[in-house]
Amino acid sequence: MRKVFNFHGGIHPPENKLQSVGTPIADAGIPPELIIPLSQHIGAPAEPVVAVGDVVLKGQMIAQPKGFVSVPLHAPTSGTITAIEERQIAHPSGHRAPCMVIASDGQDQWIAHSGCSDYSTLDKAQLLARIRDAGIAGMGGAGFPAAVKLSVREGVKIDTLILNGTECEPYITADDVLMRERAQQIVAGAKILRQLIDPVETLIGVEDNKPEGLAALRQAAQGSDIEIVEFPTKYPSGGEKQLIEILTGKQVPSGGLPSDVGVICQNVGSAVAIYDAVVNGRPLISRVTTVTGAGVSQPQNFDVLIGTPMSYLLDKAGYQADKNRRLIMGGPMMGFTVPSAEVPIVKTTNCVLAPTEKELPTPPPAQACIRCGMCAEVCPASLLPQQMFWFAQGKEFEKLEAHNLFDCIECGACSWVCPSTIPLVQYYRASKAEIVQLRKDNEKSEQSRVRFEARQERLAREDAEKEAKRAARKKAAEERAQQSAAAGGDEDPIQAAIERAKAKKAAQQAGASTENELEKLEKAVVTTRKRLATASGKLQQAKAEGSDLVAALQTGVDKTQAKLEAAEKALHDYQQVNEAAPEHAAPTDAADAAIAKAMAARAAESALSDEEKARANLEKLQQRLEKSITKLAQSRENGDEEKIIVALESTVERLSDKVAQAQQQLQTTEGA
């Protein structure tokens, strides 16, 4: 006889299990419509792989896992996908969630599937793949993907494999009848699991209130080294960490996993599902669910297809709606009230409880905590529930964490014993959610801080780079100026620039004179014509659209028109001149004209008197002086380089000297 250990706390609520174990597991049959939620497990929701209107066969995969922690879904019977939409599901929030709806055709036709009767030929990866593909999620209630749980990390040695047949929650007998009727399959499933994780010992833990189940298991396990361990009934022995402590005496560390102490736990229901998946090739499409409570006339266990509406199942058990006030999914301790009877049975539904008001009265209003300490006595996780209650009320999250709130398994033992009927578990659930949210927010704000600082740094760096470039340019310019000053005496950059401009102009003029005058004129006419065409096109468009640019475009067109006329006239004149004097050679023409012009100018100048000359000279100089002064003012305003300003200042000085000279000259000529 193996030594069994005890865990701290625990309670002994009325078991109420006898009502539903009187009859064998009944087949619930095929409902006309099945509703399969995409998220029946912990992890990412599955992703549909069939479309509305598709005909599916029993066992066909209808949704694939999305990510590692996820499971696929399979059609529980043959039929047609009628919808993929939001439906009411069994969830304490009462929210709707995406579901696939199948209208069953009653044929219950299987898709081709094959198992492997000799699973010892399969290696670990193949076994895991089969378990994953069968869509098995923990069937004890939490719904953690079995394949993920069984994927033991490298270097972790599992000493003990535990199958959990405890079923400590009152009313529920699904695992009990499973052990009675399918003990062989449970043991076979245990053997598959043993091959998969290779433990030192394999245990099946069962409470002593299930003698028939125990006997069946012992018989099935005869001749194997699988040990059936019986231990005293106490709630919540079925909690994973509690069961590990009972069977091995080891405590899972706070925040740790069972594998940290070398243990892996699986529900007996999951073991049967694994057996079915590996040996028969059948995915998880049905489960054993207890329908019980005084609200049904024939409480019993059903083998029910996943997705069956709760109302359909309740009718099979003789549901009396008038007797029942609320429907509970799960047991009276950890279950929750469902929003309506139309919600579907899912992979984790081990019980549908329809109690009468007398059986499970509505909790009376909570009263003040009297610090009796009973909650701390019964807490299976050895926490201080009343202390955490105060912290939860005051939202002192740091203290809650310091009191190991996250070790709370939400078993409800504290609420059950509370003489003030305080809904303690709800305080812990809400606080856990808030803390998780807070952690997320903190993470996000930390990320934002890093990004903000990175951006600031980047901006500063860019500014510095720009500044460096500017400095380099300035330095280069100064160096150039110095070099040219050293090379060309007192020649300053402005003078050089003026010279360059002059040279450019001269070159242009030279080019223009060598170019054929006629061609140039023709070209001008053509381009102007083109411009006029586009401008008038634009004007038409603007007029059609009623744009407010019409006026501007109109003046543009007019101007272009005028230019075109001028160009045409010039061309015409040129042609006439050429026709009139065809003997005149083009190259000598320009030179002659320039000579003539110069001679004419000289003649005009000589015609002027000295006084007039001086006056004209003075006027010219004054104009130049004015221009220079305005330029200087502009440069000063723009904050140009000092050099330019100095240069302009000297120009102004020079010009004013010249103006003075010219005035003097004018006076002398006038005097003469």
Add this chain to the structure above:
Amino acid sequence: MTEFITQYPLLTAVIALVAMGAVFGAVLGFAAERFKTEGNPIVDQINDILPQTQCGQCGHPGCRPYAEAIANGEDINKCPPGGEAGIQALADLLDVEVIPLDEEHGEESVTTVAYIREDECIGCTKCLQACPVDAILGAAKQMHTILVSECTGCDLCVEPCPVDCIDMIPAEEEGLKNWHWQLPDPVSLEVDIIATDASREEAA
């Protein structure tokens, strides 16, 4: 030595005290140099509490400048994204009175995230320059989009948009995914279900 001490007890005491003072002073001086803290540690602590939305609603260009301002004595109630919880945390840290949020700087609201209506975006990059956390992806004359995971919901990008194609939408939609248990109604704790309690109160 002993003779000297017995002969000049006062002088000995003075010498001893001066010597000790010199030694301790040297040790303290060395420690002050050796274990010098860079920057102001209180600013970092304040900055950790601020929500890092970098929204500028407090009137400072980012959370860190506001943290510096708080360290220099500015009011702690100018951060709407931090809300009452943030003020509470700051008050705890700085040991000052909790004061209500200054309405001038905005109201505490749900976390939002920017959303660019991409059909209308003209690719002007104005929002890119406004974003304090580089959460907008795009280039000149290319459509821009928000990196939702990086957006702090500061709404600084809304104002510069010349075509008003940026919306602020709630960051988390209502639904099963974001649902969590709420604390039980505290009112139920005040219900008197014991008859004698009620009568005693009346008597008193």
